Amino acid sequence: MAGELPIQLAVTFRAVMDRVHTRLAAEGFADVRPAHGFVFQFLSFHDGATAVELAEHLGVTKQAAVQLVDELVRNGYVTRGPHPTDRRSRLVSLSARGWACIERVLELWQDIERRWERRIGVRRLAQLRADLAALTEDTAGGHAVPLRPLW
Numbered sequence: 270m271a272g273e274l275p276i277q278l279a280v281t282f283r284a285v286m287d288r289v290h291t292r293l294a295a296e297g298f299a300d301v302r303p304a305h306g307f308v309f310q311f312l313s314f315h316d317g318a319t320a321v322e323l324a325e326h327l328g329v330t331k332q333a334a335v336q337l338v339d340e341l342v343r344n345g346y347v348t349r350g351p352h353p354t355d356r357r358s359r360l361v362s363l364s365a366r367g368w369a370c371i372e373r374v375l376e377l378w379q380d381i382e383r384r385w386e387r388r389i390g391v392r393r394l395a396q397l398r399a400d401l402a403a404l405t406e407d408t409a410g411g412h413a414v415p416l417r418p419l420w
Contacts, residue, residue: 289377298370300344307417308337309363309371312347317360319352327417346370 286303293301304327311326312318318326324334338361341347346367352358363371386394405414 285378285381288381289374292377293370293373296373298373301346301370304337304418305341305346306374308341309346309367309374310416312361312363312367313371317350317362319355319358319360321358323361326415341367 286306290301290303293299307327308323311323315322320334320338321331323338324331327334327337329337338347338349341361342349344366345364347361348364349359349361352360382394389397
């Protein structure tokens with residue numbers, strides 16, 4: 270039915286994340302929540318970040334970002350250290366446990382994609398990737414779309 274594709278895309282993403290988080294929990298990462306993934310993703314592409322930068326990326330207040338970072342520090346996924354150029358700021362970086370979690374998520378995503386290849390075939394999955402990229406570019410008007418929660 271017309272108009273339902275965005276809902277299907279959202280449900281597919283949710284199903285993927287539910288499967289990934291179920292596996293993560295069974296493998297010792299039970300304290301990881303989907304919101305943490307957006308922090309991990311941002312930090313993995315930057316050489317650390319401040320709470321202000323994380324807040325901007327996540328679309329939350331600085332206080333909310335600090336609370337999230339506090340939780341991730343307590344659980345051993347990130348560390349805080351001195352900022353190289355701003356003495357007033359602290360730099361948040363992924364710890365070895367944070368990197369291990371990211372690596373496991375990437376492996377789980379690859380497992381899911383292999384299941385999809387078996388389900389619909391390599392060519393159809395490649396075409397789906399290309400189609401989704403084209404639709405994203407068209408819908409976003411050629412602008413980059415940040416990966417962050419839709420609070």
